Amino acid sequence: MVHDTEPSLQWKFHSTPVLDVKAATDKIRKGESSHTFQGGELGLVSRYDAVQVASNSPIEDVAVSSKVDVGNGQTWHAWAIYDGHSGRQTAAVLAHSLIPYVERSLQAHFKSPSPSGDIDSAIIAAFTSLDDEIIADGVAALGTAKSHAEVQARVAPSYAGSCALLVLYDPVQSVIYVANAGDSRAVLGSRTSANDKLESVALSTDHTPYNAAEAERIKGLHPDEPNLITKRDGDVSSEDAVYGVGKWLESVKTGTLAAIGSGNAVSVGGGPAVDEHAERISFWEYWKTKSEWFVYEDDNAATHLVKNAFGGRQRQLFTGVMTVDTPVSKTMRDDVTVQVVFFGEI
Numbered sequence: 163m164v165h166d167t168e169p170s171l172q173w174k175f176h177s178t179p180v181l182d183v184k185a186a187t188d189k190i191r192k193g194e195s196s197h198t199f200q201g202g203e204l205g206l207v208s209r210y211d212a213v214q215v216a217s218n219s220p221i222e223d224v225a226v227s228s229k230v231d232v233g234n235g236q237t238w239h240a241w242a243i244y245d246g247h248s249g250r251q252t253a254a255v256l257a258h259s260l261i262p263y264v265e266r267s268l269q270a271h272f273k274s275p276s277p278s279g280d281i282d283s284a285i286i287a288a289f290t291s292l293d294d295e296i297i298a299d300g301v302a303a304l305g306t307a308k309s310h311a312e313v314q315a316r317v318a319p320s321y322a323g324s325c326a327l328l329v330l331y332d333p334v335q336s337v338i339y340v341a342n343a344g345d346s347r348a349v350l351g352s353r354t355s356a357n358d359k360l361e362s363v364a365l366s367t368d369h370t371p372y373n374a375a376e377a378e379r380i381k382g383l384h385p386d387e388p389n390l391i392t393k394r395d396g397d398v399s400s401e402d403a404v405y406g407v408g409k410w411l412e413s414v415k416t417g418t419l420a421a422i423g424s425g426n427a428v429s430v431g432g433g434p435a436v437d438e439h440a441e442r443i444s445f446w447e448y449w450k451t452k453s454e455w456f457v458y459e460d461d462n463a464a465t466h467l468v469k470n471a472f473g474g475r476q477r478q479l480f481t482g483v484m485t486v487d488t489p490v491s492k493t494m495r496d497d498v499t500v501q502v503v504f505f506g507e508i
Contacts, residue, residue: 183423186484205333213464222246233269247323342366349400360408427477464500
């Protein structure tokens, strides 16, 4: 038998294409969304930008934007991020049930407020109630499940684990409530009247070793494990995130967003970039980005933040981080979810 064509011998880059800045940006944009609200439609909220970039397959993060019926004809809005740990199972349960549990708890609160109860207590009660029920059902499954498959399905949400960050917005009172368990983060950019600059206001507290109180709490629970806690570098700060959004807003308002991939690149860690030369990027070290290396070239604020967290003007870092794929990508980046909510005109 004679074949008309030879099998391809050009195997290089067949499985993993080399991404340039535009292709890497397009990869991020596959997970982005944006919605503009009409005046008064959702209180002061004018726009919502979001993006998810997977590292795991499937992605272990779940993001939610949802209405909340708190009773008495009041409708609030919720934004939530659930960062799954060893799989997506717990995050999926939270995405399905946490806001409804909070909704039920708030309805009970507003229907018959108790002298000692408050909105914070109602939200906390919803978190702890669902958490208790997830654990209890996992334990109960060991004795009540009708098959081994049912055991696995019911136990999974109790061992996978997930962070939970929930932001509730009351559009009538223009009040924000934030509940957090884990290391996802909520931050508010508040514009000052003095210089029109956005100031960073923390709305949540990280449950990480960077939080001294949290570190001591964990050590107290595990007194026989002195090496339990280690710290890692690499976090992009709340201040940098707010600064980046502020400068992005200036570029949007003035129509000066740059073309994708334009401008002067810098090498990994700073300094001039050398064309046609592969820079050293260790998968096993934690790299950092700085605000002076930010780029302003994306029309979605969430995508803009992710691009700069992954390198910004450090173009080889950015394209390298985005080219690497599952499962090796876990050594460079986690699943990433960003939600940006704008209050007032942008």
